[in-house]
Amino acid sequence: MSTPSSTTMSNIYSEPIGILGAGVAGIINTYVFLQDGFTNVTVITRDRSVGGIWSRDRVYPGLRINNVHGEYRFSPLDMPPPDDSVETGGHITGMGMCDYIETFYEKFLQGKAKFIFETEVLNVRRDETKGWEVKVEGVCSKEPRVLTFSRIILATGGCSNPNIPANLSTEAAQNAQFKGLVIHSSQFRSRLDDIFELVKQKMSDDDKTKGTVVVVGGGKSAMDICAKLANEGRRVVNVFETADVFLAAKSALPDFIRKGRLLSLLSPHIVLRTRLERFFHTTTLGSWITKTFWKFLEASSFDAFSLPKDSPLRNTPSIFWGIRTNDEGRVNSKNYYCLVNGGQIELAAPARALRYSDDGKSLRLSNGQEVAADVVILATGWKSSWTQIFDGTLPLLIWISSSTIGTTRRSRTLLPPTPRTRRDFAIAGAIFTSNNGYTSEVAAHWISSYFQGDPMRLPSSPEEAVAEVELRSAWMRKRYPDMCSWVNESYSCTLDFWTWPQAADELLEDMFLPSMRSGGNLFTWPFQVIDLKEIATLGEERRVLREKATAS
Numbered sequence: 237m238s239t240p241s242s243t244t245m246s247n248i249y250s251e252p253i254g255i256l257g258a259g260v261a262g263i264i265n266t267y268v269f270l271q272d273g274f275t276n277v278t279v280i281t282r283d284r285s286v287g288g289i290w291s292r293d294r295v296y297p298g299l300r301i302n303n304v305h306g307e308y309r310f311s312p313l314d315m316p317p318p319d320d321s322v323e324t325g326g327h328i329t330g331m332g333m334c335d336y337i338e339t340f341y342e343k344f345l346q347g348k349a350k351f352i353f354e355t356e357v358l359n360v361r362r363d364e365t366k367g368w369e370v371k372v373e374g375v376c377s378k379e380p381r382v383l384t385f386s387r388i389i390l391a392t393g394g395c396s397n398p399n400i401p402a403n404l405s406t407e408a409a410q411n412a413q414f415k416g417l418v419i420h421s422s423q424f425r426s427r428l429d430d431i432f433e434l435v436k437q438k439m440s441d442d443d444k445t446k447g448t449v450v451v452v453g454g455g456k457s458a459m460d461i462c463a464k465l466a467n468e469g470r471r472v473v474n475v476f477e478t479a480d481v482f483l484a485a486k487s488a489l490p491d492f493i494r495k496g497r498l499l500s501l502l503s504p505h506i507v508l509r510t511r512l513e514r515f516f517h518t519t520t521l522g523s524w525i526t527k528t529f530w531k532f533l534e535a536s537s538f539d540a541f542s543l544p545k546d547s548p549l550r551n552t553p554s555i556f557w558g559i560r561t562n563d564e565g566r567v568n569s570k571n572y573y574c575l576v577n578g579g580q581i582e583l584a585a586p587a588r589a590l591r592y593s594d595d596g597k598s599l600r601l602s603n604g605q606e607v608a609a610d611v612v613i614l615a616t617g618w619k620s621s622w623t624q625i626f627d628g629t630l631p632l633l634i635w636i637s638s639s640t641i642g643t644t645r646r647s648r649t650l651l652p653p654t655p656r657t658r659r660d661f662a663i664a665g666a667i668f669t670s671n672n673g674y675t676s677e678v679a680a681h682w683i684s685s686y687f688q689g690d691p692m693r694l695p696s697s698p699e700e701a702v703a704e705v706e707l708r709s710a711w712m713r714k715r716y717p718d719m720c721s722w723v724n725e726s727y728s729c730t731l732d733f734w735t736w737p738q739a740a741d742e743l744l745e746d747m748f749l750p751s752m753r754s755g756g757n758l759f760t761w762p763f764q765v766i767d768l769k770e771i772a773t774l775g776e777e778r779r780v781l782r783e784k785a786t787a788s
Contacts, residue, residue: 248274248688254370254383255279256357257391259288261665261676263337264310265389266349268680271775272688277349278383282356282375286341289395290333296425298464298570299330302456302563304494308333308673311772313340326488327565360388360625368660387687391664396621398422403591404452404614412592414612421457421615434610437469441579444471450599450607452589453615454479456562459572461613466580467570473582473607475589475599481552483533484540484564484573492763497754501762502526503556503734506711509741512762530556537564541573548585549573559668559719559733659686669736674768678740681774685747690778691785693746737766749777 253274255262258281269277283291301308304326309315315336318328345351352372358380359371368388373380398420402408409418417434419427435447449465451458454476465472483489493499501510504517515522534555541564543549553560564571575581588602598606662683669675685692695701716731732739741751753770754761 251386252276253387254385255389258286262391264676265664265680268684272684280352287337295330295334301328307671311768387660389662392621393665395618397619399617399619413596414592415596417611435470447610449611450609451613458615462581463572466575475584477586479549480560480562481555482562482564484537491765495765497762500735500737505735505738559731668731670733671736675736678743682743
């Protein structure tokens with residue numbers, strides 16, 4: 237793997253870098269690159285403000301994130317705990333996350349990097365003489381233009397474009413002469429006033445005269461929307477075949493469980509790095525402990541909400557074999573599951589929404605039921621933006637392994653005639669993890685080191701990279717047999733949901749930096765709380781290694 241020449245390195249910091257996306261991954265990459273001395277950084281986003289899925293036009297009062305306080309922030313800026321931490325177990329709100337990212341932008345990025353808002357990325361292509369050409373279009377103006385960059389970071393995330401089944405689309409509704417409003421969950425915030433206008437507050441729990449909202453989907457977005465509507469006094473019916481599995485407790489879990497390494501050690505990573513991991517996953521006694529633990533965690537979560545044995549909300553994927561896990565925190569009366577138990581959210585499940593009925597006002601379900609709806613909200617997931625912005629001739633790298641952030645490292649590559657050796661393309665935010673703050677920050681340092689030509693642990697050839705990714709791809713299919721088809725291309729690294737500490741350690745070791753930074757001794761290290769302070773000095777550590785490498 238070649239590295240930039242000394243002549244190239246003298247100019248690299250002033251060359252234009254394009255970051256596509258202003259969500260969590262895009263924001264922390266912008267910060268790291270500015271701290272590393274890059275002076276020509278441009279961030280492009282379709283939104284009116286920073287934040288990505290947590291931008292101000294997308295979040296709404298009542299939206300709550302899976303992550304607890306401390307898990308979804310960056311080392312340079314503290315995050316104040318939520319006002320209702322005691323009631324929720326410390327779970328941050330969508331509005332709180334929005335405020336945090338906006339504050340981070342104003343404090344560290346505004347005026348230092350160029351942000352281009354309300355601009356859609358239409359196409360990305362590599363020109364051998366000009367570098368990366370990014371065709372964009374104004375969201376409002378529809379005016380196209382082409383921007384040129386020496387290096388590109390793709391940070392569009394896995395929640396870029398709505399995934400809408402054709403049989404439930406607005407076109408299908410129009411063809412069936414359905415008279416209600418049909419939207420995707422991504423439009424919920426912007427159409428909230430319209431929904432409240434169409435569906436009025438109920439006068440009593442059994443009042444069905446004020447209208448009905450039908451929410452299709454059994455994931456976190458669907459449940460959050462249902463809870464918001466129910467808490468606002470609207471009648472809501474939730475249609476789903478399977479629901480997400482979840483964590484919940486009568487009281488908040490202690491930090492050494494929720495924020496330490498214990499859960500990650502009990503979930504196998506492709507490399508069993510420690511004796512304790514090898515005990516849990518290769519011995520008879522350890523395997524029994526592991527299985528018993530996850531079964532207990534799943535059962536105790538169901539019991540925390542007193543879900544009946546025949547509840548369709550128990551029809552979930554395995555908490556061990558899947559990644560669709562919601563963290564509900566402490567039980568509270570405004571929670572989705574409590575609202576279901578109290579009859580404030582109605583379930584039409586298990587069932588699949590098939591089509592709009594001929595009566596122009598209902599949805600036909602797979603169980604033969606027809607549900608009247610004034611508003612239909614499709615919480616049917618997301619698809620990647622990659623297919624529409626990359627053409628088939630681009631030597632695009634598709635990332636699969638947990639350590640891949642988006643370079644030639646461990647990648648399945650559509651190779652051109654001459655293998656690419658330039659470090660000029662990276663993908664950020666592609667690791668599916670339960671701790672986005674920590675992993676995204678480590679990954680941003682990885683990408684910056686890669687672009688600067690730092691000594692790194694990388695495959696020595698494209699063939700070695702392909703061989704390694706094949707191995708890790710096989711591991712993913714074995715580890716999460718029912719999940720690989722669920723995630724889209726934007727989450728094309730390994731699915732390190734519970735094992736994010738091991739994934740972050742791999743990235744640190746790629747940069748020849750110390751890993752497992754939380755400390756502790758032989759007996760206490762699995763219970764040490766992982767804190768962002770332990771990676772606050774990565775920039776300086778990398779600089780020292782770079783200077784040593786240059787001097788030698």
